[in-house]
Amino acid sequence: MFITLEAHQYARYPGLLDRMFKLRKEVFSDHLGWSVTVTNGSEKDRYDDLGPVYLLWCDDDGQRLYGSMRLMPTTGPTLLYDVFRGTFPADIDLVAPGIWEGTRMCVDEKAVSLDFPELTPLDAFSRLLVALCECALHHGIDMMLSNYEPHMRRVYRRAGVDVDELGRADGYGRLPVCCGLFEVSPVVLDRMREATGITDPLYSKSLSIEQPRAIGLAA
Amino acid sequence: MDEKTYARELFEQTFVAIQHATDVAASIILLRDAYKLSHVTYHMAQTIASRIDAPFVRTTYPPNWVSRYLQQGYFNIDPVLIEGVSRSLPFLWSELEVTPATQRLFEDATQHGLGISGYAIPIIDRCGRRALVSLNTDMPQDQWSALVVHYRAHWLELAHGLHTKALVELYGKEDPAPPLGRRERECLHWAALGKEYKDISCILGISDHTARGYLKSARFKLSCANIPQAIAKAISLRLINPV
Numbered sequence: 166m167f168i169t170l171e172a173h174q175y176a177r178y179p180g181l182l183d184r185m186f187k188l189r190k191e192v193f194s195d196h197l198g199w200s201v202t203v204t205n206g207s208e209k210d211r212y213d214d215l216g217p218v219y220l221l222w223c224d225d226d227g228q229r230l231y232g233s234m235r236l237m238p239t240t241g242p243t244l245l246y247d248v249f250r251g252t253f254p255a256d257i258d259l260v261a262p263g264i265w266e267g268t269r270m271c272v273d274e275k276a277v278s279l280d281f282p283e284l285t286p287l288d289a290f291s292r293l294l295v296a297l298c299e300c301a302l303h304h305g306i307d308m309m310l311s312n313y314e315p316h317m318r319r320v321y322r323r324a325g326v327d328v329d330e331l332g333r334a335d336g337y338g339r340l341p342v343c344c345g346l347f348e349v350s351p352v353v354l355d356r357m358r359e360a361t362g363i364t365d366p367l368y369s370k371s372l373s374i375e376q377p378r379a380i381g382l383a384a
Numbered sequence: 385m386d387e388k389t390y391a392r393e394l395f396e397q398t399f400v401a402i403q404h405a406t407d408v409a410a411s412i413i414l415l416r417d418a419y420k421l422s423h424v425t426y427h428m429a430q431t432i433a434s435r436i437d438a439p440f441v442r443t444t445y446p447p448n449w450v451s452r453y454l455q456q457g458y459f460n461i462d463p464v465l466i467e468g469v470s471r472s473l474p475f476l477w478s479e480l481e482v483t484p485a486t487q488r489l490f491e492d493a494t495q496h497g498l499g500i501s502g503y504a505i506p507i508i509d510r511c512g513r514r515a516l517v518s519l520n521t522d523m524p525q526d527q528w529s530a531l532v533v534h535y536r537a538h539w540l541e542l543a544h545g546l547h548t549k550a551l552v553e554l555y556g557k558e559d560p561a562p563p564l565g566r567r568e569r570e571c572l573h574w575a576a577l578g579k580e581y582k583d584i585s586c587i588l589g590i591s592d593h594t595a596r597g598y599l600k601s602a603r604f605k606l607s608c609a610n611i612p613q614a615i616a617k618a619i620s621l622r623l624i625n626p627v
Contacts (some may be wrong), residue, residue: 238508240508240510240512240544242508242511251583259598259601261603262537262544263537308597
């Protein structure tokens with residue numbers, strides 16, 4: 166299932182978040198060789214201290230993590246602006262309510278292949294992208310800024326996402342890192358569903374043990 | 385007038401009215417009345433970044449409820465407030481978890497004749513300051529949810545307008561606006577020459593939605609309710625020079 170965790174919920178799911186920071190270390194530091202801060206086997210930066218929203222792909226019990234992404238509003242401090250300021254100061258500083266940045270998007274390929282043997286790593290990425298689109302749409306976000314390595318553009322395209330590259334920065338990892346913008350709308354979601362063949366809704370907002378309940382005053 | 389145009393005009397009028405209002409207290413009344421809400425509250429959280437000793441709060445709730453709220457120490461249990469200043473995504477009050485304490489708070493609110501549906505909009509600014517704009521209604525929940533989806537994009541911008549107002553009230557001046565980027569200026573330039581999104585995207589070799597994104601961002605940075613106003617402001621600030 167795909168859920169969001171916000172700052173007021175962090176304390177309830179320490180295991181999931183710990184695993185996410187470890188996964189980020191495995192993906193961004195070990196695998197992609199990005200110059201990110203690693204402490205005690207976890208990749209965590211100052212933006213994680215600002216109470217961001219995490220989109221997590223986990224099992225129904227919230228025990229196993231398959232993928233994650235960090236979401237922050239562009240009206241606040243953002244990583245992409247800080248990272249790309251040196252190279253493309255002007256072109257990626259988009260600021261508006263409704264435009265959010267998504268960073269540290271990653272998939273635990275091992276966990277996915279264990280529990281979803283039918284999914285290739287590319288399929289897994291597509292699922293995360295569709296869930297991201299559903300999540301953004303649900304919360305009234307209409308545009309996403311995101312960073313990715315050049316070859317990932319193909320993965321976005323494959324998932325039906327028309328991502329516009331706004332700039333790229335060298336010296337962050339072995340490959341340049343691109344910054345791209347894409348639209349979120351019901352039309353885009355339809356196109357993604359068609360491209361990926363994923364028709365069932367993926368995003369379920371929160372773990373079932375804390376399904377929202379209406380405030381009842383009848384008593 | 386179709387519904388979309390009506391909503392757009394209502395937003396633009398309210399946006400400008402808030403900009404011209406004397407203070408936050410006057411602005412929240414404007415917002416409440418424009419959208420026929422029951423109450424509006426603006427709350428800037430007490431943070432290190434904000435350098436203020438006490439939270440800055442303005443509300444349209446009646447004085448008897450405000451004093452009741454303070455006397456009962458409801459600020460210690462009010463989930464809208466507590467979660468609102470740590471969440472980032474806007475939320476319906478109906479999404480909040482019910483505990484006996486919050487149940488008591490909401491029952492008390494009902495007894496004071498207040499509605500118990502609402503929508504809360506967290507704000508995070510470039511300096512990392514957090515604020516919360518909370519909208520309250522006595523509308524039935526399902527009707528309210530539909531209204532929220534209809535207006536939320538506008539309400540988000542108006543909430544940021546209240547925040548800008550609060551910063552002026554607290555510090556005497558606005559935060560310096562983030563500078564317009566090259567692409568934002570280019571998009572405004574072509575928009576000033578009467579080009580539509582489609583033409584602009586062709587000229588600049590970017591996609592439609594990216595042109596829209598740049599224009600939206602330029603408009604937000606210039607604190608304008610619509611593109612024509614943003615163009616006028618950019619010309620008067622000599623940021624663009626369309627000829």
